[in-house]
Amino acid sequence: MNATIRALALAGSGLLLMIAAGCTVRPMLAEYTPGTAGQEAVAELNSISVAPVSTRFAQQVRNHLVFLLHGGASEPAKPEYKLDLTVARGVGSSVQIQRGSENEPTAGTVTLTGRYRITDSVTGKEVGNGTQRVNAFFDRPPQEFAVLRAQRDAEDRAARELAEFIHLAVAQDLARLDVR
Numbered sequence: 001m002n003a004t005i006r007a008l009a010l011a012g013s014g015l016l017l018m019i020a021a022g023c024t025v026r027p028m029l030a031e032y033t034p035g036t037a038g039q040e041a042v043a044e045l046n047s048i049s050v051a052p053v054s055t056r057f058a059q060q061v062r063n064h065l066v067f068l069l070h071g072g073a074s075e076p077a078k079p080e081y082k083l084d085l086t087v088a089r090g091v092g093s094s095v096q097i098q099r100g101s102e103n104e105p106t107a108g109t110v111t112l113t114g115r116y117r118i119t120d121s122v123t124g125k126e127v128g129n130g131t132q133r134v135n136a137f138f139d140r141p142p143q144e145f146a147v148l149r150a151q152r153d154a155e156d157r158a159a160r161e162l163a164e165f166i167h168l169a170v171a172q173d174l175a176r177l178d179v180r
Contacts, residue, residue: 044174045069045167048118049079058087060159061114061166068167079121083170086115087162091151093140108147110136110154114162118173128173132165134158 048069053062062085066075090111111133118128136158138150 044080045171046071046073047076047080048083048170049075049081049121050083050085053085053087055087055089057089057112057155057159058085060156061085061087061112061163064160064163065166068163069170081127081174082119082121084117084119085166087159088113088115089155106140108138108140108151108154110138110151110158112136112155112158112162114166116166116170118170127177128170130166130169130173132162132169134162134165136161 046069050062050066050069053059065083065085070076090109090113092109092111093107113131113133115131116129117126119126136154138154140147140150
């Protein structure tokens with residue numbers, strides 16, 4: 001009896017695995033041609049030029065965003081869209097903990113706020129805009145240089161994450177544009 005139950009359980013598990021292996025997720029009534037929609041979205045993102053920025057942390061965001069948009073290739077010579085990027089930074093203490101008899105913050109927060117605006121290169125018409133915000137935390141050790149280095153590392157982490165958020169938002173803006 002025990003062997004029969006085990007055999008049935010094993011056969012049932014195998015059947016479920018075979019069924020799950022054939023599952024895919026996509027809209028039920030959508031027309032599907034493999035590779036077409038993905039290639040169009042990538043081509044549209046590749047046709048974006050990102051305007052120069054002036055600060056170190058904004059340059060970090062811009063560099064990572066250009067890499068995400070173009071997959072490591074250079075920006076297009078004749079872009080369809082232009083992306084204007086503004087990045088603001090805020091640094092603060094996020095936690096207050098006593099060290100001995102002194103009240104010194106032991107953790108800090110770097111906040112990067114990125115505002116972007118996408119315009120059509122030919123018409124100059126705005127096709128999308130948005131704001132994204134990212135926080136990155138860092139330790140505040142007693143050494144001053146260590147605090148500066150930790151803050152810069154937090155800025156770099158926040159810049160990479162902000163670029164990824166903006167990349168996703170830009171892709172959504174362009175997808176909405178295609179639906180209209």
